Amino acid sequence: MKKFFKILLLVFLIAALGFSGKYIIDSNSKSPIVFTTEKAFKTSIEEKTVATGKVIPEDEVAIKPQISGIIEKIYVEEGVPVKTGDLIAKIKVVPNEQSLNSARGRVRNAQIVLNNSKIEFDRNKALFDKGVISSRDFNTIELQYNQAKQDLSNSQSDLQIIRKGSAGGSSTANTNIRATVSGTILEIPVKEGDQVIESNNFNEGTTIAKIADLNKMIFEGKVDEAEVNKLKIDMPLKVSLGAIRDKEFDAKLKFIAPKGNEEQGAVQFKIEGEVFLDKSHFIRAGYSANASIVLDTKNDVLAIKEALLQFDKETEGPYVEIKVGEQEFERKDVEIGLSDGINVEILSGVTEDDEIKVWNKTEPVKIEDKGDEDEE
Numbered sequence: 519m520k521k522f523f524k525i526l527l528l529v530f531l532i533a534a535l536g537f538s539g540k541y542i543i544d545s546n547s548k549s550p551i552v553f554t555t556e557k558a559f560k561t562s563i564e565e566k567t568v569a570t571g572k573v574i575p576e577d578e579v580a581i582k583p584q585i586s587g588i589i590e591k592i593y594v595e596e597g598v599p600v601k602t603g604d605l606i607a608k609i610k611v612v613p614n615e616q617s618l619n620s621a622r623g624r625v626r627n628a629q630i631v632l633n634n635s636k637i638e639f640d641r642n643k644a645l646f647d648k649g650v651i652s653s654r655d656f657n658t659i660e661l662q663y664n665q666a667k668q669d670l671s672n673s674q675s676d677l678q679i680i681r682k683g684s685a686g687g688s689s690t691a692n693t694n695i696r697a698t699v700s701g702t703i704l705e706i707p708v709k710e711g712d713q714v715i716e717s718n719n720f721n722e723g724t725t726i727a728k729i730a731d732l733n734k735m736i737f738e739g740k741v742d743e744a745e746v747n748k749l750k751i752d753m754p755l756k757v758s759l760g761a762i763r764d765k766e767f768d769a770k771l772k773f774i775a776p777k778g779n780e781e782q783g784a785v786q787f788k789i790e791g792e793v794f795l796d797k798s799h800f801i802r803a804g805y806s807a808n809a810s811i812v813l814d815t816k817n818d819v820l821a822i823k824e825a826l827l828q829f830d831k832e833t834e835g836p837y838v839e840i841k842v843g844e845q846e847f848e849r850k851d852v853e854i855g856l857s858d859g860i861n862v863e864i865l866s867g868v869t870e871d872d873e874i875k876v877w878n879k880t881e882p883v884k885i886e887d888k889g890d891e892d893e894e
Contacts, residue, residue, distance in 0.1 A: 555841050555873035558822045563856045563863055565814040567748075569789060571739025573759065573805045575730030576792075579699050582723035586716045587611045587693065589708055594727070596706055600697045606727050607695040609714065621677040628670040635666035701731040704803055735793045735801055737769055737809050740786040748813045749774055755791045760806040762799060769793045769809065814856055821861045826874050827854070838868060839875035847875045 590610040594600060639659055646656040705728040708714065717723030737757050741749065755769035773790035780786075791809060795801055827836045836854050839847035852867030868874065 553845060553847070554876045556823065556826060556876060557873060558820050558864055558868050558870050560818050560870075561821050561861060562815070562817045563819060563821060563858050563861055564812050565856050565858060567741060567745045567811050567813055569737075569739035569741045569809045569811065571737055571789075571807055571809065573735050573757070573793060573801060573803070573807045574738055575701075575704070575732060575803050576734040576736045577699075578704065578728055578730040578803075579701070580725045581606060581695060581698060581727040581729065582717040582725055583609055583695055583714050584716055585609060585611060585693065587714060589710050589712045589714060589726075592706065592708075592710055594703055594706070596703050598703050599701070600703060600729065601700045602697055604697045605694055606697055606703075607708075609693045609695065611693060612713075621673070624673040625670070625677055628666070628673045632663075632666040632670050635663040639663040695726050697727075697729055699729055699731075701729040704728045704730050730803060732801065732803065733795065735795060735803075736772075737789075737791040737793050737807055739789055739791075739807070739809055740781075741789055741811075743778055743785040743787065745813065746774065746778070746787040746789075749789065749811065753811060756810040757791070757793055758808050758810070759801070761802070762805075765799065766810075767793050767795065771811070816856050816863060819855070819863045820868070820870065821863050822868065822874060824857060824860060824862045825878060826876065827852075827862065828877055839877060840868075841873040841875060 587609040589607055591608045593605050593607060600606070639662075642651060642656055642659040645651045646653070706726070707728075708724065708726055712724075714724035714726065715721055737755065749771060751771060751774065753771040755771055757767045757769045758765070759767070769791040771789060771791045773788075775788040778785040778787045789809075793801075822838070826838055828838065829836055835851060837849050837851045840850045842848050850867055850872075853865040855863035855865045857863065
């Protein structure tokens with residue numbers, strides 16, 4: 519009898535242990551997270567892209583000298599408005615010794631030829647007056663004499679240009695550097711005493727000043743090749759400047775580069791947009807800027823939060839999980855459309871009545887109060 523009771527007790531203990539183990543396993547297998555759900559909704563979605571760049575003047579003119587020399591005097595400062603014809607700087611001409619010596623030699627040669635032509639002219643004029651020579655012969659001698667005088671005048675002018683920068687002793691044309699357009703002096707990259715080189719067919723010359731109209735500004739930026747096909751001329755832009763907070767300027771796209779440049783492995787295309795300024799803000803050339811461009815817009819479409827989407831590891835297709843019972847969900851493949859980075863358009867697979875699982879919810883972290891332990 520005792521043996522029977524021992525066996526019965528042993529069976530009871532084994533059953534109790536089995537029940538307890540199953541309870542613990544089932545409890546641990548349940549997810550500690552209680553998933554919430556959200557529904558699809560109707561909204562408007564705008565697909566945007568942002569181009570980074572800067573704001574620069576529409577037209578910027580570089581003022582260059584017509585003659586080489588040394589900056590003798592600068593009459594303006596950066597940031598000063600100027601009008602066409604205003605004096606910017608004056609150049610002191612430093613003639614080349616070889617060119618100067620050649621010019622002097624040409625003057626002397628022209629003087630010798632003129633002296634000889636005058637002698638011939640005077641002698642033939644006397645003969646012409648007496649009727650010894652014909653009018654035709656005298657006219658030829660007179661022409662040679664006049665040409666000799668003109669050659670001397672030309673060589674003297676050349677010498678004057680080499681010595682002083684202009685003919686006739688007037689330095690207004692070449693040595694006085696004047697503004698060719700109206701605007702604001704953006705930059706004066708030279709200082710008094712600097713040597714400058716004239717602009718010619720073989721050299722672009724030294725820039726003495728840069729002038730631009732700051733009332734006409736453009737946005738210059740770059741967009742990725744994946745988005746450049748969606749751009750069209752005259753598309754509206756919203757330009758925000760790093761130097762002016764909480765202000766957006768309207769702009770209009772007016773140029774898209776036909777050729778892209780590779781930068782850090784990605785092909786970028788240059789764009790330009792006309793910026794519409796207002797009188798309440800002074801915009802300086804070179805401000806960093808971002809241009810927001812609306813690529814596509816859809817109104818009153820069915821959408822969900824993009825965070826609710828999941829993607830199949832193999833097919834990379836999007837899907838969501840729809841509630842079918844208490845904390846029970848089943849997968850539903852969806853077709854998506856336009857996205858603004860927060861909401862995404864749903865073309866098929868979900869209705870407004872479906873409850874969609876918020877799958878990326880995390881379990882709140884429990885922080886134990888260690889105040890008592892610290893006190894101990």
